[in-house]
Structures are given as structure tokens and as C-alpha cells.
Amino acid sequence: TKKVKVSPGTQNGDKIKMPKEGFFKLNTNEKGSHIITIKIK
Known part of the structure; x- marks a missing residue:
């Protein structure tokens, strides 16, 4: 994962x-942080 x-x-x-x-x-998530899931082509 990577944050953007x-x-x-x-x-x-x-x-x-x-x-x-x-x-x-x-x-x-429950803390309100953005978690980014990367799906590479």
C-alpha cells in the first residue's frame, strides 16, 4: 500500500x-486515515 x-x-x-x-x-479506517490500495495494470 502507498499513501497519496x-x-x-x-x-x-x-x-x-x-x-x-x-x-x-x-x-x-475507523481513525479517519486514508488507506490507499494500489492495483497495478
């Missing part, structure tokens, strides 16, 4: 397209 900055309006489970590193999926 996302816009405040991004919701849990949203996929963020990152051309150089595939797709990031946003997950928010």
Missing part, C-alpha cells in the same frame, strides 16, 4: 486514476 493525497470530496471506495501507477482505491 486525495481531494476532500473523495468518498470511501472511490477509484482514483493514477496513470503511472495503475488505480488507487480509497479506504477510510
Whole structure:
């Protein structure tokens, strides 16, 4: 996993397209921290 900055309006489970590193999926844990799951193409 890798942390990346996302816009405040991004919701849990949203996929963020990152051309150089595939797709990031946003997950928010109970502490409110953003956990990013990377899926490489």
C-alpha cells in the first residue's frame, strides 16, 4: 500500500486514476486515515 493525497470530496471506495501507477482505491479506517490500495495494470 502507498499513501497519496486525495481531494476532500473523495468518498470511501472511490477509484482514483493514477496513470503511472495503475488505480488507487480509497479506504477510510475507523481513525479517519486514508488507506490507499494500489492495483497495478
